Amino acid sequence: MKRLLTILTTLAIAACGSDEVADTATPEDAELKSPLAVEAAGGNPVAERAAQEITDPFMRGIIEEISQDSYEGRGPGTRGDVKARNYLAKRMEEIGLEPGAADGSWEQTFDLVSVNAQQPESWTFAGHGQSLTLQQWDQFIVGSGVQEEQVAIEDAELVFVGYAMQAPEYDWDDFKGADLEGKVLLIMNNDPDWDPELFAGETRLWYGRWDYKYLSAARQGAAGAIIIHTSPSSGYPFQVVQTSWTGPQFELPAGDEPRSQVNAWVTEDAARELVAMAGHDLDALREAAFNRDFEPVPLGITTSLEMDVELERVQSANILGLIPGSDPELSDEVVVYTAHHDHLGIGTPGEDGDAIYNGAFDNATGVAQVLAIGKAILALPEAPRRSVLINLVGAEEQGLLGSEYYAANPTFPAGKIAANLNYDGGNIWGHTHDVTYIGLGKSTIDEIATLIAEEQGRVVKPDQFADKGYFYRSDQFSFAKIGVPAMYLDTGTDFVDRPPEWGREQQDHYTEVNYHQPSDEYDPSWNLEGMIQDALLGYWTGLAIANADEMPTWVPGDEFEAARIEALKAAE
Numbered sequence: 001m002k003r004l005l006t007i008l009t010t011l012a013i014a015a016c017g018s019d020e021v022a023d024t025a026t027p028e029d030a031e032l033k034s035p036l037a038v039e040a041a042g043g044n045p046v047a048e049r050a051a052q053e054i055t056d057p058f059m060r061g062i063i064e065e066i067s068q069d070s071y072e073g074r075g076p077g078t079r080g081d082v083k084a085r086n087y088l089a090k091r092m093e094e095i096g097l098e099p100g101a102a103d104g105s106w107e108q109t110f111d112l113v114s115v116n117a118q119q120p121e122s123w124t125f126a127g128h129g130q131s132l133t134l135q136q137w138d139q140f141i142v143g144s145g146v147q148e149e150q151v152a153i154e155d156a157e158l159v160f161v162g163y164a165m166q167a168p169e170y171d172w173d174d175f176k177g178a179d180l181e182g183k184v185l186l187i188m189n190n191d192p193d194w195d196p197e198l199f200a201g202e203t204r205l206w207y208g209r210w211d212y213k214y215l216s217a218a219r220q221g222a223a224g225a226i227i228i229h230t231s232p233s234s235g236y237p238f239q240v241v242q243t244s245w246t247g248p249q250f251e252l253p254a255g256d257e258p259r260s261q262v263n264a265w266v267t268e269d270a271a272r273e274l275v276a277m278a279g280h281d282l283d284a285l286r287e288a289a290f291n292r293d294f295e296p297v298p299l300g301i302t303t304s305l306e307m308d309v310e311l312e313r314v315q316s317a318n319i320l321g322l323i324p325g326s327d328p329e330l331s332d333e334v335v336v337y338t339a340h341h342d343h344l345g346i347g348t349p350g351e352d353g354d355a356i357y358n359g360a361f362d363n364a365t366g367v368a369q370v371l372a373i374g375k376a377i378l379a380l381p382e383a384p385r386r387s388v389l390i391n392l393v394g395a396e397e398q399g400l401l402g403s404e405y406y407a408a409n410p411t412f413p414a415g416k417i418a419a420n421l422n423y424d425g426g427n428i429w430g431h432t433h434d435v436t437y438i439g440l441g442k443s444t445i446d447e448i449a450t451l452i453a454e455e456q457g458r459v460v461k462p463d464q465f466a467d468k469g470y471f472y473r474s475d476q477f478s479f480a481k482i483g484v485p486a487m488y489l490d491t492g493t494d495f496v497d498r499p500p501e502w503g504r505e506q507q508d509h510y511t512e513v514n515y516h517q518p519s520d521e522y523d524p525s526w527n528l529e530g531m532i533q534d535a536l537l538g539y540w541t542g543l544a545i546a547n548a549d550e551m552p553t554w555v556p557g558d559e560f561e562a563a564r565i566e567a568l569k570a571a572e
Helices: 002-010 019-024 027-033 035-040 047-051 056-066 069-074 079-095 210-219 238-244 268-277 282-288 360-378 401-408 445-455 476-481 502-514 529-547 561-571
Strands: 107-117 122-127 130-135 140-144 150-160 184-188 224-229 249-251 262-267 297-323 334-340 387-393 417-423 434-438 459-461 486-490
Touching (some): 047 360, 047 529, 056 079, 056 360, 056 529, 069 079, 079 297, 107 140, 107 401, 122 268, 130 268, 140 297, 184 268, 210 224, 268 282, 297 360, 297 401, 334 401, 334 476, 360 387, 360 417, 360 529, 417 476, 417 529, 434 445, 445 459, 445 486, 445 529, 476 486, 486 529
Parallel strands (some): 150 184, 334 387, 417 486
Antiparallel strands (some): 107 297, 122 130, 122 297, 140 262, 297 387, 434 486
16 A cells, blocks of 8 residues: 555556547556556556546446336336346446356346335324324325335324434433334434534434434334425435335345334424424424433324235346456455446326436446446456456345345455445536545545545545435445445536536536436436546546555444454454
8 A cells, every 4th residue: 555655646647648648658658657557457557548448438328228218217126127137237248247146147136025005195193182184295205114014003102202313422312211112203304413523513424314213213112203304404305205205115025123114204394283283393392302311202192094015026136247356365355346226117207297217317327437447447458456346236226225135145255345436326517626535534445546536636525415424325335334445436516617616506406306306317418528537536446456455444433443343353
């Protein structure tokens, strides 16, 4: 690592050199102009030339293909899912990857349970001599928390539990030992952000994620959990809840983990009406929930709900392509690139009647980048010292299920996975002066990625939408939980020859209008120059890791450090 850093700080890299330079360069020229290529490729002076395999036509072709209507939104277990998987496995074979699944095939298959709750048109709450009936879609969305054909709660009491967090490392417990068995818990989204020294301030942790909230409620024996939606606390408008939490919801087959009967969302206005019926003010309750001494507030309101649930067992798969390492002593270790190939399938029609959720940005762009990186690595005369795995995971939109399955059933032991580099979305707006590194400050991958970005003439920035909690809502989180140093490269916001706020405006518009909507479609006018930059950054970073003497580590005290120590011991 020291050698790499020394070289990088003293010599220039032309990782993003022009086509003209790449076409005319000799091996000797490449060695002089691109020392990182020499270092990262194990002494191969033409790694720079290999990087030229990351091209607009290659990536654009993949994006355009799998986001067509004929793929029907690539919903897990659907014919569109199968079609996409077959296409992507074929592309892996064409570029020269080897089948990477344990059985020698391209696919690591896994079972899913499709849980389709037949949501009632209304939901009634009663108490204090009053009743309030909420309307499905406009005011609430509700799903089954269990894999059963019928779910029910009967005369369950509603209890406001703040953020539903138990975080001993922060001396925080919202439950305070209250008996919540059989209750329905009303929960604030996100985590407290008023104190920069508490819960990382505005940076959302896993405690602030919806999946943690539901799990936390289930651990208390709650019959149901209702999250209060606001756009700031969720990172997306209520329309995303409407489209993402209706219709079939996919899960890994249930084990012995705790589960509530129902999991729901309500709008802020609906929640305000509910607590007002109990004689409370939502803003006052929210203020009380900011404090460590907060205790659950029984609302004196009861509710009942019954739903029939359609269950179906389906199958999806992670698509695995392998580049075996060239070093006999290190080839049993691996750098894993991930991008999810799935999207939401066919769902609720938009205003124009379109019901196909094509997922062009999310995540055909990520798939294209990872395959392009694999193609570039394969163009090297000699493979990196460590193996490289291209892992196109499934069922991400359902809760990171494909990566969770891989993490539980890895083809390389967790202690042998050097790093995970994840792509979820891509830059479709052009060149940037910066790049967003989600996970910056957590591992020694920082040193490599930062230096390479500098040689690109760019600045690495931490999550620029930290309140959205991106580190905990894409596939790198599954790897981090088993101890693997992980990062997620995302679009920058400082665009070349654009006004300062232009980049944020583009991303905000995507989130507000196209995120998890049928309108997330491929547009031939997309500018992929910035996507090439980001893919090149991942290419060079992965090569450096694959060729380093030592694997990256979490920074001391990081939340995932203990899992890494355990994984390394198990792999000895």
